[in-house]
Amino acid sequence: MVNAIKVFKKTAPNGKVTAYLSRRDFVDHISHTSPVDGVVVVDHDYLRGRRVFARVAVTFRYGREEDEVMGLHFSKELELVNTEVAPNAGKEERTEIQERLIKRLGANAYAFSVSLPQNAPCSVILDSGDDATIHPLGIIYELRLYVSDSKNDRSHRRSSISIAVRKILIVSPVPNPRQPQTLVSRGFTLSPGNLTLEVQLPREVFFHGKPIEARINIQNKSKKTVKNMKAQVVQHVEVTMTNSQFSRVVASLESREGCPITPGANLTKTFSLTPLSSSNHKRFGIALDGQVKDQDANLASSTMVAAGKNVNDALGIIVSYSLRVKLNCGAIGGELTADLPFKLMHPDPNIRHKIPVRRSFSCNDLVFEDFAQLRRGSSILDDDE
Numbered sequence: 130m131v132n133a134i135k136v137f138k139k140t141a142p143n144g145k146v147t148a149y150l151s152r153r154d155f156v157d158h159i160s161h162t163s164p165v166d167g168v169v170v171v172d173h174d175y176l177r178g179r180r181v182f183a184r185v186a187v188t189f190r191y192g193r194e195e196d197e198v199m200g201l202h203f204s205k206e207l208e209l210v211n212t213e214v215a216p217n218a219g220k221e222e223r224t225e226i227q228e229r230l231i232k233r234l235g236a237n238a239y240a241f242s243v244s245l246p247q248n249a250p251c252s253v254i255l256d257s258g259d260d261a262t263i264h265p266l267g268i269i270y271e272l273r274l275y276v277s278d279s280k281n282d283r284s285h286r287r288s289s290i291s292i293a294v295r296k297i298l299i300v301s302p303v304p305n306p307r308q309p310q311t312l313v314s315r316g317f318t319l320s321p322g323n324l325t326l327e328v329q330l331p332r333e334v335f336f337h338g339k340p341i342e343a344r345i346n347i348q349n350k351s352k353k354t355v356k357n358m359k360a361q362v363v364q365h366v367e368v369t370m371t372n373s374q375f376s377r378v379v380a381s382l383e384s385r386e387g388c389p390i391t392p393g394a395n396l397t398k399t400f401s402l403t404p405l406s407s408s409n410h411k412r413f414g415i416a417l418d419g420q421v422k423d424q425d426a427n428l429a430s431s432t433m434v435a436a437g438k439n440v441n442d443a444l445g446i447i448v449s450y451s452l453r454v455k456l457n458c459g460a461i462g463g464e465l466t467a468d469l470p471f472k473l474m475h476p477d478p479n480i481r482h483k484i485p486v487r488r489s490f491s492c493n494d495l496v497f498e499d500f501a502q503l504r505r506g507s508s509i510l511d512d513d514e
Contacts, residue, residue, distance in 0.1 A: 134226060138497045141274075143287040145175040148274050149234075149497070151226045155245050155270070155296040159435055162249070165294055166242040168230040169215050169274055173237060175288075181215035182280045183243050184208065184273045185294070187250070189445060190266050191370050193257070204264070205370070209249055211280045214241035229495060243272065245296060250445025251418075252295040253429045255366070258413035267416075268445045270294045295419045298430050299475040306332035313467045315351075322351040322392070326467050328454050334472045337427045340401040341380075341471070343452055347396045353462040355390035359383045359455045362404045363468075364428065366416050367447040377414050379428060380404040402452075404428055404473065416448050431472040 140147040150167040171181055185208075192203020217239055223231070227240040254267035272292045275284035310329040316322070327346040335341050341362060349355060362380040367373070380402045387396045406426045409415045416429035429448045434440050440447065450473050456465040 135496050136226070136230065137292075138499055139290050139292055141288050141290050143175075145172045146170070146181065146274065146276060146288060146290060148290045148292065149230055150292065151224070153292070153294045155249075155294065157251060157296060157298040159298070159300065159433055162245050162247055162296070164242045164244040165272065166224055166227060166240070168227055168234065168238050168240055170234050170238045171215055171276065176216070176276065179276050179278050180213050181239070181274060181276055182284075183210065183212055183214045183241060184275070184280075184284075185210040185243055185245065186271050186273070188269045188271070189250075189370060190264055190269065191368060192266070209245055210243055212243070213280065214243075214274070215239035217241075226495075233495065247435075248444060249296060250443065251298050251430065251432070253446040253448060254417045254419060254426075255446070256409075256412055256415040256417060258411055270296060297418060297475060298433060299477050300334060300433070301477045303332070303334065306334065309333050309469055309471060311467050311469045313465060315465045317351055317353055317462060320352045324349055324351045324353060324355070324456065324458070324465055326454065326456055326465055328452065328467045328469045330452065330469060330471055334474055336474060336476045337430070338403070338405065340403045341452065342399060342401045343454075343469075344397070344399045345454055347390055347398075347456065349390050349392055349394050352392050353458045354392065355388060355456050356459055357383060357385045357388050357457050358398075359457070360400055360402060361453040361455075362402050363451050363453050364404075364416060365449045365451065366414065366429075369444060369447065375414055377409075377412065377416075379409050379415065404450075416446060427475075428473065430474050433472065433474075 137150045137153060138147065147170045148167055150165065152165060155165055156163040169181055186206055187209055188204055188206045190204040223240045231238045231240060250268050252268055252270060254265045257265060270293070272294045273284065273289055275289040277284060308329060308331060310327065312325065312327045314323045314325045325348040329344045331342060343360065347355065360382050361378045363376050364379045365374070365376045382400065382402060384400065387398060390396050406415070406417055406428050417426045418429050419426065431449055432440055432443050432447045434443055450471055452469045452471060454467045458464065
């Protein structure tokens with residue numbers, strides 16, 4: 130049995146231009162970014178010597194639209210790509226899906242591929258905390274196909290197709306991952322000895338929806354008693370345009386198992402936390418991948434850059450994560466806190482599903498879905514059905 134291939138379809142209001150996309154995500158592999166490719170079908174009689182152009186724009190909204198008064202705007206749009214895609218000579222390299230689409234759609238179909246600059250920011254949306262916000266805060270991409278005499282001419286709505294797309298970051302698993310660890314110690318006033326906390330993770334990179342398992346080792350050589358312990362996954366967000374920073378706890382647990390840890394006692398413990406967007410729904414400031422109106426949104430992936438570059442120089446919204454462990458020694462003793470950074474990412478779907486490089490399909494294996502808006506869970510990261 131052969132699985133059907135889903136192709137997303139959208140037609141211009143005048144019905145003269147139709148776009149077909151096999152995927153809606155620009156995939157950042159750190160070393161390079163995979164393009165969004167598809168096929169555009171345009172009526173030759175409608176063109177009359179004109180061309181079809183593809184434009185990719187990124188909008189960075191850093192304030193609510195309802196607060197924009199007296200000409201004040203809290204958004205900035207930047208055009209990243211504007212290139213001619215049809216008619217073309219037909220000599221460009223095509224994917225297998227493009228070949229089948231052109232064979233099925235006929236002579237008026239043209240393959241196209243759109244790439245982003247490597248330094249383009251990933252799609253990140255900040256949850257507004259309610260459903261009343263029309264335009265969410267964050268970084269939003271739009272792919273527009275339009276008919277015009279020149280790419281500098283203003284596009285007409287009737288002959289244009291606007292499609293919401295995303296840029297996401299995925300990584301391949303590391304064969305021998307580094308095991309992050311941190312060691313903190315604290316002494317107490319008028320009390321001899323120290324309280325020592327060691328936190329260790331099995332690897333540096335974790336994937337969305339998977340548990341984060343940590344091992345802690347506590348050595349109490351002080352005269353204080355540890356009453357309980359708390360573990361948290363903290364999301365750190367930096368908005369570069371407004372130069373603002375804030376943090377949100379996206380997963381937490383509190384435990385008294387093994388407590389109290391009396392003076393001279395030791396404790397080794399392993400615990401598991403799973404940060405999910407579903408458990409942080411409608412919380413203001415939570416960074417998510419792409420749109421926020423869908424409930425199955427992922428938490429935003431950690432921001433990563435190529436070797437030799439500084440992550441603090443990245444554009445848009447910089448996201449990072451850390452595991453925070455707190456030991457509570459009472460009102461007088463206070464707390465001992467350890468923070469251990471890690472990365473939360475998307476896995477490489479080709480490795481996860483073991484997709485072969487090339488498979489044999491027929492034209493009838495294509496299933497078209499009308500494209501209304503970007504819906505979460507309908508990208509290249511979907512599980513095979």
